[in-house]
Amino acid sequence: MKHTQKKNINSISNKANMPTVKVKYSIGLTLLLIFSLQLNAQKDRKLTFVGGARSILNNGRLIVNDSIPDTTTVKRNEGGYALIDLGVNIKPNKNTEIMGMFRIKNNFGGFWGSGVSFDVRQLWIKGIVGNVLRYQLGDLNLKQSKFTLYNHHADQIDSLPAIFNLQQNIVNYERFYMNNNTWRMQGANVDFGLTFSKFLKEINFTAFLTRLNATNFANVSDRLMNAYSVQLVKNNHLALTGHTNTIFDVNGTTNNKNLFNNSVNSIEWKYENKLKTDNAYSFAGEFGNSHYYYSADTLAPRLSDYFIHAFAQMKLKKMNLMATVGYLNVGADFRSIGAQSKDVNYNAQPVYFNRYTNTQVIRPTTLFDVISNENIYSRTINSNFMSGSQLFNNVLPYGLATFNRVGAYLKLNYKNKKELMANAEYYNLSEIRGQGTTALKQFAIYKVNVNVPFHKLFNLKRTLSIQAATNMQMANRKGNEAIEDVDLKMMQTTVGLRWEFSPNFELIGGMINQTNKGNDFSADRNAYTEVTYFQLNNYNLTQQITAVGLRYNFTPKIYLCALYQQSNYQDKKQNNANFKMNQFGLIYNIIL
Amino acid sequence: MKYKIHLFALITLALFACRKDKSKVDGPSITEIFSDFKVAETFKCSKDSVNFNKGETAFFTARFNKIVKWTITIQGNTSKAVKIINGESKVIDASNSSWNGSTTVFPMFAKEFCLAKLTIKDVTDSFTTNVRISNTKKLEGVIVADFETGLNAKWTRFAQSGANMDFQIKTDAFAPQGKSYLNMAGTVNWDYLIGLIDFPANAYSAAPTLPLPTNPESVYFNCLIYGVNNTNTSLVLFQFKEDENGDGIINANNEDEYDYQITVDWVGWKLISIRYADIVTLVNGNPAAAKGNALHNPDKIGKISMLHLANPNNGFASSKLDLMMFTLNKPLEP
Known part of the structure; x- marks a missing residue:
């Protein structure tokens, strides 16, 4: 047996660290300037300055189509901000690294103190003890398994055209969604690995402790997350991982003796092998259970349930095809705050034209906000239950960790050497326990996503690619009484274009259309996540965003782009007044 | 052979994991919530007269065909003191409408007759009953x-x-x-x-x-x-x-x-x-x-x-x- 060697801190796979410069794109229809500094980038220097900067100018217009003309709302919005993230990376020795990053932000119109804010954007220390144990203190980007701690991004569109990705990537940077599916947390993380010559190939151990919320010294106790994972790698084919994740109130941090606890335990497995034909197959999955309770509240339920997720995957190399068939079973009382926290907070108000109509009602959260509004996104997990939106994901609002779902899914992924890509997904799910009735809802998701790189298919010199996708969700219930019936459909279509019509000049464009039609019930839940009431929602809603832009690429990392975007919100049920938002902007983007 | 074993294990696991939990239903009945409101048992007070000074309590009763959000407003005829009790249920009984003589809107209650009025959200009709306070609540402390x-x-x-x-x-x-x-x-x-x-x-x-x-x-x-x-x-x-x-x-x-x-x-x-x-x-x-x-x-x-x-x-x-x-x-x- 020997320790896994960690020769230098630079060799650490840095899952808890944010890259030095990650601003790859910026908001469409705004003027965006990004540049970054990386001084003394040589590996052996002890002091490195890292950072980035961004400037945004907004030019937007709101058009409200209400039964009573809206004479109250200010219809134009021009503004923006400039910010700089300046970080100092210190390596006092080869096994220690310290990072501190400050943000200076100035809203346009303010100067010398007015509108200027100073924040600490990130602060961490990491290193290696005895060439064996890696540790990190401070800011951490963490994930475990899909059922213990995972940012599912359940409501983000996973087939966004490139022009909308400009905006989505700003959200990702601002909310630290830098390493896929992680949550930004604060605490301490340690991990180490052991390798063996017999019986086992290696054992990897990871543990962390983070603080979710601080005590107010009166009635809100300190709430922590304590988790660890142990991975046993038998050989190149088989690996088993055990996860434990516990969120708990710390006794004694207040006089409140009613302490919350949510623990999730699971085992993940993966077996993969190759066939003689050069094809490969794998079986993988996870099963486990959860417990959710308050120690002294007699009104609070003690919820316990289990889940199973298993899938088989076949890679057919000659056909460039990968097929996956999976089974999902997540109990109605399965609760995992780490995996069931949502990135989109639908209770947050949009800051851009946040009120409208003569009565100044709050503008509903729309497709435009989900794509580009960083203010509705959460930085870290929420220690309370977060509700979802029936408009954006009614079937799996918490990703695979959505409770009360059982069923199967099928995925087909095709990608050839010329990067012609086609993906298809089908989910067929059902509730396990009825909601307000013994009748169960049935769910289905159909997804198709195609990317055609004509320039590679026909050996063109310049880029010409088209991307198209559709996502259809359905929820149905045939109730015992007609009032219990549910029939809700969501259809989302995206189309994107990227055409280099002259050397380094690109035309980029995209369109997203989403319709929600039908009825469904949404559950009101109390603080213990119990259903207390149902609201009947009727939808006949169409949302559309169209964007077109011209981009000049100075280098692969420097470009200038002009964009125009229109978004349209039409609610035929008149639950909310119809409106349009038009925006124009310029993007200047540099990554050093 | 291994492939078949794993496939068999997967199918077995899936079959074992199949479950429908029809014995339980989450939340109140949708049929009840969205049916028309009806009173199944009229609104009453458990006592005609109550002596709060002796630690007695009074409670109200009523029953409906569905879960509703209700409010009982008790007002003293002389003092104009008000006690408000809110709830959300299908049944009003001692568990959710008990009154120990306390006050929500001051002044405090006196020895007097009171009118209790039951109002229900989204229902235009209201229901009333009377109760007499023979002695007021004792202040302990x-x-x-x-x-x-x-x-x-x-x-x-x-x-x-x-x-x-x-x-x-x-x-x-x-x-x-x-x-x-x-x-x-x-x-x-x-x-x-x-x-x-x-x-x-x-x-x-x-x-x-x-x-x-x-x-x-x-x-x-x-x-x-x-x-x-x-x-x-x-x-x-x-x-x-x-x-x-x-x-x-x-x-x-x-x-x-x-x-x-x-x-x-x-x-x-x-x-x-x-x-x-x-x-x-x-x-x-x-x-x-x-x-x-x-x-x-x-x-x-x-x-x-x-x-x-x-x-x-x-x-x-x-x-x-x-x-x-x-x-x-x-x-x-x-």
Whole structure:
């Protein structure tokens, strides 16, 4: 047996660290300037300055189509901000690294103190003890398994055209969604690995402790997350991982003796092998259970349930095809705050034209906000239950960790050497326990996503690619009484274009259309996540965003782009007044 | 062969995992929620007459065909006191509508007839029933001042000589409890202090400290304060001065004083309650370190000072005070 060697801190796979410069794109229809500094980038220097900067100018217009003309709302919005993230990376020795990053932000119109804010954007220390144990203190980007701690991004569109990705990537940077599916947390993380010559190939151990919320010294106790994972790698084919994740109130941090606890335990497995034909197959999955309770509240339920997720995957190399068939079973009382926290907070108000109509009602959260509004996104997990939106994901609002779902899914992924890509997904799910009735809802998701790189298919010199996708969700219930019936459909279509019509000049464009039609019930839940009431929602809603832009690429990392975007919100049920938002902007983007 | 074994294991796992939980349903019945409202059992009170002074309670009953959000509003015919009970259920019974004579909107109830009115959300009809209070609720705790018998001779009263000054006990229909209360008003443009009253422990017993238990977690201080409409904001400051060595002398330099300052920014009577353990030491309105043993000792309170304050630049300020008292284990439920 020997320790896994960690020769230098630079060799650490840095899952808890944010890259030095990650601003790859910026908001469409705004003027965006990004540049970054990386001084003394040589590996052996002890002091490195890292950072980035961004400037945004907004030019937007709101058009409200209400039964009573809206004479109250200010219809134009021009503004923006400039910010700089300046970080100092210190390596006092080869096994220690310290990072501190400050943000200076100035809203346009303010100067010398007015509108200027100073924040600490990130602060961490990491290193290696005895060439064996890696540790990190401070800011951490963490994930475990899909059922213990995972940012599912359940409501983000996973087939966004490139022009909308400009905006989505700003959200990702601002909310630290830098390493896929992680949550930004604060605490301490340690991990180490052991390798063996017999019986086992290696054992990897990871543990962390983070603080979710601080005590107010009166009635809100300190709430922590304590988790660890142990991975046993038998050989190149088989690996088993055990996860434990516990969120708990710390006794004694207040006089409140009613302490919350949510623990999730699971085992993940993966077996993969190759066939003689050069094809490969794998079986993988996870099963486990959860417990959710308050120690002294007699009104609070003690919820316990289990889940199973298993899938088989076949890679057919000659056909460039990968097929996956999976089974999902997540109990109605399965609760995992780490995996069931949502990135989109639908209770947050949009800051851009946040009120409208003569009565100044709050503008509903729309497709435009989900794509580009960083203010509705959460930085870290929420220690309370977060509700979802029936408009954006009614079937799996918490990703695979959505409770009360059982069923199967099928995925087909095709990608050839010329990067012609086609993906298809089908989910067929059902509730396990009825909601307000013994009748169960049935769910289905159909997804198709195609990317055609004509320039590679026909050996063109310049880029010409088209991307198209559709996502259809359905929820149905045939109730015992007609009032219990549910029939809700969501259809989302995206189309994107990227055409280099002259050397380094690109035309980029995209369109997203989403319709929600039908009825469904949404559950009101109390603080213990119990259903207390149902609201009947009727939808006949169409949302559309169209964007077109011209981009000049100075280098692969420097470009200038002009964009125009229109978004349209039409609610035929008149639950909310119809409106349009038009925006124009310029993007200047540099990554050093 | 391995492939088949794994496929078999997967299918077996899936079959084992199949489940439908038809024995349970989450939440209230949708059929009930969205059906038309009907009364299955009329609205009644459990008693025609209730003596709250003896610890009796009354409750209301009704039954509907579905879960509804309901409100029972009980109003005294004479006092106009109001008690409001809210709930969301299909059945109204002792578990969710019990009334012990307490008050939601002051003044407090008197010996009188009351009308109880049941209203239901999204239902236009309302339902009524009557109940008589034969005796009012007993106030349990240590009463510092209810002003019913005038100023205690051992209290010390001081009022500035400003304009429109009033620092007197009044007996009129404003009284939220009993018949009297302390009216505090005036314009003092040179000082925050308008007036104060010291309540020394020896006004209540021969001992130098108040007869309270030792555990500050179990002791609550309560009072009723009235905010007057269209006047400047009053500050009511309570100072709890502990006589830690029991010598009958309050020494501000080496004995604890805990302060609770209330900004009266509402209109009407309001119940103020705070646990003694949650009261901090203030210096010029800011938290500061206690000067004695830094332990909350309710059993060592030697004197309570009540100060009526206002910003001297603002002009006339006014508020009213009644029913200063300590309760045990829970806030006052008047």
